[in-house]
Amino acid sequence: MLYLALKYLHVIAAIFLFGFGMGSFLYLIAANRTRNPQVIAHVCGMVVRFDSWITTPAGFLQLGTGYLLMKLAALPLDSPWLLTSLVFFIGVGALWLPVLVLQKRMHGLALSAVEQGLSLDDRYHHRYQKWLWVGICGFLGMFVVVLMMTTKLTPWQWLEMLLA
Template identity: 35%
Template sequence: MNTYLLLKWLHILSANVLFGTGIGIAFFKWITDRSGDVRAIRIVTERTVMADWIFTTPAVILQPVTGLILVYLAGYPLSSGWLSYALLLYLFAGFCWLPVVALQIKMRNLARVADQGNTPLPGQYWRYARIWFWLGVPAFIALLGVYWLMVFKPTF
């Protein structure tokens, strides 16, 4: 089997898992938060944290590993315009994602306490949810940019 094509397949697959899981998780968490149903919010937030560990984290790791090996095998210099921009956008998305994961864990814990006590979610939950949402927007846009750069490979 061709090593380059296998790595390329893993790279594309992990990109799709990263993007698809990210947008799917974000949608279901955001729409469930809008319901105001504390039990549903707790369950979805718990599953959000779990899905990030099972799917998103391995994809986040696999992306740069396979990407850098592909770059080496294809002979692209790391300083080529499209590649350096893709790396910067990927790092930017990662810097948005790391606090998102921490916020999800904090929101999960707050939702558990509220659900167990049969009380409304505290204001802190909603503050975290707003920050979580607004960190997700630029991360999403950055990953769209990475996809565009990987497909079109413009010369700068």
């Protein structure tokens, strides 16, 4: 029963991590396309809060429940899919901190532009471009992690199957 409860929490955490992360990502892209500093400041503030309060804790829950599931199932950490998914997950997590920092800075720049009645300057757009590409890399990594989580196969094993 404990295993099933942990598995449920693990899947829910993955849904929150992926769902809220992707939703925040797409909302901020849409807000940025308006070029309206007021819209961008508002949406960016919400994205920072949601990513801090929901997405980040879901990532820690994902890692914790994954570890406990591995222990309960007596899976060796060096099994290919598990080790590879952990490496990818840590890599995605390493991208997450810069994303949060960039979002907070973008929010501050957008708020400042609103307060001064200005348009967004190059500092904002430069940070937005970095945020966008780091986010794309992070989500590509998460797609791979979810693939491994659901199939227990590495990307290389998938490639072997597709090419065979």
